Amino acid sequence: MRTVEDVRPRAERRPALRVVALLLALVCAALGAAGLATADRGVERHSTMVAGVPLEVVRPAGATGRLPGVVVAHGLAASRQLMRGFADTLARRGYAVELVDLAGHGASTARLPGAGDGLAADARLDRDLDVAVGHLRSMPWVDAARIGLLGHSMGAAAVLRYATAHPEISATVSISQGPTSSTGSAARPRNLLLLAGGLEFAGFRDGALEALRAAYPRGRAGVTYGDPRAGTARRAVVVPGVEHVGVLFHPRTHREVATWFDGTLGASSGGPHGAGLRPVWRAGSAMLLHLAAVLSFGAIAAAVLRPVASGRERRRVPLPLALGVPAGAVLAAVPVMAVVPRGLLPLAVAAPVAGFFGVIGVVLLGTALLTGRTGVSRDGRSSVVAAVVLVALTVVSFAVPAQLGWAHAVPVGPRAWALLPIAACATAFFGGVEALCGGYGRRAAILIHAWIAGGALAGLGVAALVGAASSFVLLVAPLLAGLLVWQGVQAAALRAVRAPVWLTAVVGGALLAWPIAVTMPII
Template sequence: METKEDVGPRRRTAETDRPPAFFTPLRGVALLISLVSAAVGAVGLATADQGIERSSAVVAGVPVEVVRPTETTGRLPGVVVAHGLAASMQLMRGFADTLARRGYAVELVDLAGGGANTERLPDAGDGPAADARLARDLDVAVRHLRSMPWVDGERIGLLGHSMGAAAVVRYATAHPAIRATVTVSQGLMPVGSVSRPRDLLLLAGGLEFPGYREGAVDALRAAYPGGQTGVTYGDPRAGTARRAVLVGGVEHVSVLFSPRTHREVAAWFDTSFGRSTAGGHGVGIRPVQRAGSAMLLHLAAVLSFGAIASALLGRPSGSGRDRRRLPLPLALGVPAVAVLTAVAAMAVIPRRLLPLAVAGPLAGFFGVIGIVTLAVALFIRRADAGNSEVRNGGGRSWPVTAVAAVTLVLLTVASFAVPAQLGWAHAVPVGPRPWALIAVAACAAAFFGGVEALCAGYDRLAATMIHAWTAAGALAGLGVAVLLGTAPSFVLLVAPLLAALLVWQAVQAAALRTLRAPVWLTAVLGGVLLAWPIAVTMPIG
């Protein structure tokens, strides 16, 4: 007599019964690229300070870093560099590297809400209270730089990006002693008269949103009607110089690492400070050494994850899929419904759910998708319980899995945080960030747990496609939420970071599926990977 289990389709093939291959030519190539990337990245970071020296301090509650040439003669002109929203001084270090090698003293500053600064940024950087706080932090940095005995206090300039660009324009307009100002992606805003602020260079990426490109051109034409990009107007000696440049082929973040951006910045300060021949046209231009080296270390971590995970978890025992798969229409349809539900939920998720601007809505969005996906998948599988196979986590003991889990979590954190801290972003949680990190990680883990529930039972290629479909749908849903006004528009600017993190997690998830690791491990690792950057970069607000 046949039982229900006997007649249930097993869907096994020779491929699914065969143990996964752990040492393949493709894995060998990945490991080789990983080793080369790690070596080149490490050397790049180790040599990034050649010819310059850095010192850090906290002045009146404001974290600053002063960078100057190792061989200083006489009093140097100074430049204070300000970052944008959801950024830190690390993202702006390329400008300090460029200018210091050309004979400048540069002070990087973590403005309120960003980086190592634990002070709250009012109203997510938008409004009079935020303007006043940013002006106060800039004033602290300018006064500190002027107090250095080897700095020429009469030759001080400002450079800012995005929110920081708007802040330096306001500050320089109110303080005529600022000799020159450079804005990168300041957006649409009034910028004073022909002589306020003095000697203003306006930069924007050619691939940025129209408001940023138009902001640079409009600011030029406010002083010189009919002004054209790429042309300098006015007299630097009189402080009336204006120039707008659209840097081709770059967007809101990559504009900071364009060689042309750095050449324009260096030439502008040289001319404004009477140093038109300082160092030559291309001397000292190293816009990508730190960030590029950090990215190589990130790449090494991604490519080596599979080998490290297999060494920790070992070969799985048993064969076949560990769970009956959902029908493909459901595996593709459930995430679409979940994303639409999350878009609708954005209208009611409080924007200040967490003490970090933007982080609360993002966490809620991914959490809703995860909850809906998990609920539907578990309901369907419960209804089909008679045909489901028992999951055994690859036949591993709990101690082995637990040790591997802790090690992989620490590795995931280190592979993001260490290169980021050294190269492009402050990555150490401060202030309220640690407990916010836990909340964001829980929501992100629910999202990735839901993705794995959809992928369970499918072969490698199909699971990868379902994973990509769900991740792409989530990013598209965030775009829709912004268009509907239920999500902050700033989400669009961090979308490239989110996309990169989702790709990183997809590689980890594919490796863990091959190893038949338990779903909860994939979810936890993914939650930590997505949550850490959000919790440490979104401004405290």
């Protein structure tokens, strides 16, 4: 005979854990908020829109005289927020820094042809850089004769191309640009620093060395060649232990960038506010706020959706099905990515990725229905109210810290309506996951959730490797992995209060869909 203690939800049996989580959440929230509040100390920011290109100019607070300028360009599926660390570093050393949202990204509503590939895309990116450079040069406190460029990934290829065509650009920093078609001239572009992460795909590391050796055939990483005064300086550096995004936040990257521009643009090292490097200050503070949201979710869910004291027992999907069907669903979803029209949604890779998750969700939901799994009775009105609160909390928990710290997170242009079909597919996916987890104990449900999430990530990798999806999927896989883990924590908290499957699905759908809709480039 089972006691009341046996049937009571585990979350009710462990109030101490919830208190500890809330205390940790408060600490993380306080540290994150303090970090973001002080991130702009010593610098001034001004955002504007010029010829349809969103720009943000950062300079040392109270600076006098004419400053050297640097235009910073982000990579594919990023925005100027991801590159703010370079503005923080350089502005404190005496530079005027202009961050740009390239076409299809961030606050820009312009279409990026070919999702960044092809001559039309090159022309559009060149045009946006031309607008940014022209605007920075027009500032009365900027020395128009000392302008540099910095770019990452797609932005790196763009600044390389632009600087090669515009010899008036004094120095260029290219981070993770991949293979290049360099002419082999040491003077075009002038004073080139090439960086790549040690954990990046080989093409990115090789691209940096190839660009160096195009001008200096015997060039080695970590050695500077040429003369900065003549514009022929070249240097390639592989930053150890970081991948495609992590390279942007490594102190070695920022030291190399600051030293390179100091030597080629002639800024006064240290600037009026010192030369302290703070590459992760802003993004790290935002991550602390994300962590605070994850830690506090369980307590908030319990407050708005109190545990059910009794209800119908959940019939479990047999374990072989709970583990085997997801594997089959992933295999079935991989070829779907190849047949979903890339232009079905106005966002790069969004339609195939959404279709992938949607197919898996439909298969999992169908399995649960065929096995006759039942749910838990609950007052419908309270569930709807809780769903509204928890979805809003989830979106705000992602969007606000991201917008302040590392990514543009406000839907603009066609992103707003594209969010709906993406959310529908993501909701189906998490509904299927939760349906298979229903009826299992806490640990078993967590393992099933992790099994399905890991299988989905593996399926995306297979799809990219066999050509069913763009290889760009591999670069956004870390973001998707983080979101799946985030929802795994939220789903466990909702199971503890016996939330209905549809509520957990809707919350997870919002969490996965929002970042995809606001980060994938408009095409």
